[in-house]
Amino acid sequence: MALTPLEIEALGLSLRVAFWAVLVSLPPGIAVAWLLARREFPGKALVDGIVHLPLVVPPVVIGYLLLVSLGRRGAIGGWLYDSFGITLIFTWKGAAVASAVMAFPLLVRAIRLSLEAVDRRLETAARTLGATPAQVLFGITLPLTAPGILAGVVLAFARSLGEFGATITFVSNIPGETRTLPIALYSVLQTPDGEQAATRLAVISIVLALAALFASEWVARRLAARLRGRP
Amino acid sequence: MLRVDVRREFPGGSVEATFDAEGGVTALFGPSGAGKSTVVNMLAGLERPQAGRIELEGDVLFDAARRIDIAPERRRVGVVFQEDRLFPHMNVRGNLRYGLRRLPAVRRRIEFDPLVALLGLGGLLDRRPATLSGGEKQRVAIGRALLASPRLLLMDEPLANLDAGRRAEILPFLDRLREELALPIVYVSHNVDEILRLADTLVVMGDGRSRAAGPVEEVLSRKDLRQWTGVQDAGSVFAATVRETGADGLAVLAFGGGELRIAGGPPPGTRVRLRGHARDVSLALDRPTNISVLNVFDGKIVALEEDGAQVDVRLDIGVPLWARITRHSANELRLAPGVRVFAMVKAVAVDRESHGPSAGVG
Numbered sequence: 198m199a200l201t202p203l204e205i206e207a208l209g210l211s212l213r214v215a216f217w218a219v220l221v222s223l224p225p226g227i228a229v230a231w232l233l234a235r236r237e238f239p240g241k242a243l244v245d246g247i248v249h250l251p252l253v254v255p256p257v258v259i260g261y262l263l264l265v266s267l268g269r270r271g272a273i274g275g276w277l278y279d280s281f282g283i284t285l286i287f288t289w290k291g292a293a294v295a296s297a298v299m300a301f302p303l304l305v306r307a308i309r310l311s312l313e314a315v316d317r318r319l320e321t322a323a324r325t326l327g328a329t330p331a332q333v334l335f336g337i338t339l340p341l342t343a344p345g346i347l348a349g350v351v352l353a354f355a356r357s358l359g360e361f362g363a364t365i366t367f368v369s370n371i372p373g374e375t376r377t378l379p380i381a382l383y384s385v386l387q388t389p390d391g392e393q394a395a396t397r398l399a400v401i402s403i404v405l406a407l408a409a410l411f412a413s414e415w416v417a418r419r420l421a422a423r424l425r426g427r428p
Numbered sequence: 429m430l431r432v433d434v435r436r437e438f439p440g441g442s443v444e445a446t447f448d449a450e451g452g453v454t455a456l457f458g459p460s461g462a463g464k465s466t467v468v469n470m471l472a473g474l475e476r477p478q479a480g481r482i483e484l485e486g487d488v489l490f491d492a493a494r495r496i497d498i499a500p501e502r503r504r505v506g507v508v509f510q511e512d513r514l515f516p517h518m519n520v521r522g523n524l525r526y527g528l529r530r531l532p533a534v535r536r537r538i539e540f541d542p543l544v545a546l547l548g549l550g551g552l553l554d555r556r557p558a559t560l561s562g563g564e565k566q567r568v569a570i571g572r573a574l575l576a577s578p579r580l581l582l583m584d585e586p587l588a589n590l591d592a593g594r595r596a597e598i599l600p601f602l603d604r605l606r607e608e609l610a611l612p613i614v615y616v617s618h619n620v621d622e623i624l625r626l627a628d629t630l631v632v633m634g635d636g637r638s639r640a641a642g643p644v645e646e647v648l649s650r651k652d653l654r655q656w657t658g659v660q661d662a663g664s665v666f667a668a669t670v671r672e673t674g675a676d677g678l679a680v681l682a683f684g685g686g687e688l689r690i691a692g693g694p695p696p697g698t699r700v701r702l703r704g705h706a707r708d709v710s711l712a713l714d715r716p717t718n719i720s721v722l723n724v725f726d727g728k729i730v731a732l733e734e735d736g737a738q739v740d741v742r743l744d745i746g747v748p749l750w751a752r753i754t755r756h757s758a759n760e761l762r763l764a765p766g767v768r769v770f771a772m773v774k775a776v777a778v779d780r781e782s783h784g785p786s787a788g789v790g
Contacts, residue, residue, distance in 0.1 A: 321474050322513040324500040326527030326576045336526075340517045424516050424558075 200401075206373055207381040208401060214289055214377055215357035218296035219350055222304055226349065227339075230308035251363075252302045260366025263295055267367070291368040292375045296357035304353040311345020312338070344420050351413035355406050378402050430454075430580060430612060434470050434480035434490070443467065447631045447641040449614065453606055455623040455644070456616045458633030458656050464616045465510075467633070468584045471614065472507050473500035484580055504535075506578030510585045512565035514557035520568050521553040527576025537577040538609070546608065547571045547601055563594035567601060574609070581613045587622065602626055607782060620657065624648075624665065624703060624779035632656050643667075644701070649748045651733065651740065663705040664749045665779075670698045678722070684747035688773070689722045694781050704776040706740060706752035712770045713761055723773040725749070729765050732758065739763075743771055 200208070232238070233245055251259050267274040268286045277283040285291035315338055323333045339346070361379040368375040370384060382398040385391035430449040435442060443463035447454070456464045469475035471482060473489070476497060482490040484505070489498045506527075514523050528540065544550055547567045557565055566586055573581060587595045599622070606613070606626060617623055623630065623644065630647040632640045634656030640647050645665045647653065668683035670693055679693025681700065694700060716724060727745035739758040741751045749771055763769070 316513075318509070318511065318513055319515060321500070322507070322509065323515070323526065324474070325472050325503075325505065325507040326572065327501045327504070327530045328526070329499075329501055332530070337515060 203372075203381070204397065204401060207376055207378050207398070208405070210289060210292075210373070210375075211358050211377040211379075211405075214292045214296055214360075215354050217290075217293040218300060218357040219304075219353050221293065222297040222301055222353065223346075223350065226301060226304040226353075227308055227346065230305045230312055231334075233305070234309045234312040248305050249302045251299045256299060256360075256362025257366050259298060260295060260363035263291075263298065263363065263367040267291070267294065285368075287368050287371060287375065289368075289374055292360075292364050292377060293357075295363040295367045296360040297353075299360050299363050300353035300356040303356055304349040307345050307349030307352055308342065311342045311348070314345070315341045341424070344417055344424075347413060347417055347420065351409055355409055358402070358405060358409075378405075429483075429485060430471075430614070431481070431483040432467070432471065434467070434477040434482060436466060436470060436475060436477045441636055443470075443636045445470075445631070445633070445638040447629075447638055449612060449629055449631075451610065451612050452628035453613045453615050453626050454629040454631060455627035456614060456631050456633055457618065457620075457623055457627075458639075459618060462633040462656070463636040464618075464633050465584055467638075468507065468582045468614065468616055471580070471582055472505050473498060473503050504577070504579045506573035506576055506581045508566070508570050508573050508581070508583045508586045510588050512557070512562075512569040514560075514565055514568055514572070516557055518557075519553070520549065520555050520557070520560070523557065523568055523572050524549070524553075524575055526572060531577055535577055537611075538574050540575060543571055543574055546604055561594065562590050563597040566590065566594075566598055570598075570601070570605070574605075574611075578611070581611055582616075583613060584616045585618070586615075587617075587619070599625065603780070620648075621779075624701060626780070645747070649750065651742070651750075663703060663708070664747070666702045666704075666747055668700050668702050670694055670696050670700065672696050685725050685727070685745040685749065688776070690776060690778070693778065699782040701779045702776045703779050704749075704773055706750035708774045708776075709749065709751035710772045710774065711741065711751050711753060711757075711761065711763070712772065713767075715770050716772060719772070721772040721774055723776075725771050725773070727769065727771060729763055729767045729769060731765055732763060743769065745771060749773075 229248060233241065264286065265271055269275060269278055269284065274285060277285065285294055319337055320333050323337050328336060359379055361383065364375065364377065365380055370376055370380050376384065378398055378401060382395055382402070385394040385398065433446045435444045443466040445463070445467045456467060458464055466475060470477050477490060477492060479492045480490070481488065481492070488496050489503050490496060515526065518526070524540070524544070544553070547570060549567060549571055552560065552564060552568065557568070560568065570586065587598060590598065615626055627644050630642065630644045631638050632647060632653050639656050640650065640653055645667050648657070648665045666683045666685070668681040668688065671680045671682050673679045673693065673696060678689045678691055681688045681690065681693065683702070715726070725745040727743040727749065730742040730744050733740045734755060737755050738752055739755050741753060741758070741763060743749045743751060751771055
């Protein structure tokens with residue numbers, strides 16, 4: 198079955214949004230996971246709660262909060278526009294931000310669990326061999342966390358592909374700009390005789406998600422084999 | 429030269445250690461829970477003492493009063509832990525080079541190829557830690573610590589997790605390290621055989637305190653330390669040198685008490701450590717004649733300690749010597765401090781042999 202131009206557009210947009218959402222949230226995701234796994238500080242419970250908020254709050258609430266803060270007249274959005282000329286609202290970049298925020302807790306959780314599983318004794322051994330804390334982080338801790346980082350990336354990517362509520366609230370439903378696969382599916386359902394198009398979009402979504410899952414399984418197995426010593 | 433005087437307190441206890449170590453192998457010896465690993469961690473900079481001072485080769489590594497606490501990566505103190513702690517995502521070569529590659533060339537004291545040969549790691553370089561045996565892993569861990577060219581090597585019960593076979597596989601390598609590298613080693617163990625084989629200086633730890641420090645021969649011959657060493661019948665430990673090997677196959681050894689002959693000893697020039705059980709020493713008031721025992725020494729009784737139906741007699745034959753006899757015999761012979769006796773030593777064991785120039789004290 199050949200894809201229609203509209204389907205290709207929605208698919209490409211979804212991939213682009215999810216890609217950028219994960220890429221931009223990965224460094225802060227690792228940093229926050231590290232803080233939560235390794236450091237005690239006042240307000241840690243609060244940070245933990247804020248990070249997990251998108252998991253428990255209705256997506257439309259998150260979308261509304263983004264609209265208020267990142268819109269042209271929002272505190273952060275206004276500053277972004279005045280200083281850099283960046284507009285997030287009603288653009289695909291805004292869709293990426295909405296996806297990133299919604300996927301952030303999944304990313305942080307996976308990385309945090311993996312960080313907590315790293316044998317700290319390996320890190321102290323590295324220190325006695327002359328490695329500074331930063332060298333230990335990049336040479337020992339993060340490589341050993343790689344499977345967890347990968348799991349987090351895949352989860353976040355899949356979550357971004359499926360993101361609907363926060364996105365449509367924040368950046369609306371603009372063909373070619375913010376109409377990702379789920380929003381396209383929602384749109385065709387609003388039109389008469391849209392069932393067939395909706396089925397096709399649903400199949401595309403499922404195939405995409407499965408492909409991401411299988412790819413991550415394959416990479417995870419190779420990573421695990423590398424750690425266990427079988428090439 | 430290592431000078432240690434530290435105290436660390438934590439909920440439910442404290443650890444205090446005071447000792448000096450020159451070159452050679454210094455053993456930290458004592459029962460589990462005596463604080464040995466805490467001392468190792470403080471030396472490495474992994475645990476911070478509340479008070480005291482650590483000085484290595486004239487450099488202050490820690491000084492509570494002057495608020496000096498050098499970071500572990502800048503101490504150049506290598507550690508071999510009880511668990512191998514190899515990095516699972518690197519092969520053996522990567523593990524070995526981990527410390528080496530961040531070391532400025534001028535500080536390099538130990539080269540890669542000779543050490544790999546010394547530890548017999550040549551065939552393992554491309555393997556992953558997960559594919560190695562326990563003994564191989566620990567050899568890699570020793571090599572990794574040494575290739576960072578430390579000024580002091582700490583070994584925290586490196587053989588404790590290995591079975592007897594793997595232990596026997598590693599001990600010869602430790603002998604060679606002691607012989608061939610002029611590197612001070614602090615070796616933690618609760619195994620008296622390892623200590624007799626490897627150590628020059630002995631620090632006895634008990635209940636969180638260092639209880640005694642000195643040459644192995646001297647400290648192990650002290651009976652008052654037995655509650656900490658757990659050695660019930662260490663008997664006597666001597667340092668000796670093989671003087672000659674006779675045509676009859678007997679080696680003549682010189683030690684502090686004169687000459688001692690044993691069957692089939694190592695070649696002349698070898699320095700050995702001898703251990704004799706107190707129960708293998710008999711006493712006589714007159715010089716025995718026409719007996720099969722080769723080694724008879726005259727000396728004076730220093731002290732008698734009763735132990736049930738037995739008596740431990742401490743003699744001075746130039747070095748301390750313990751004899752364990754029955755109380756009946758002690759009464760019969762009217763043994764008392766100051767009495768001159770002849771000690772017949774029926775058996776001694778050679779615990780270690782050294783061939784190179786003396787690296788340590790004792």
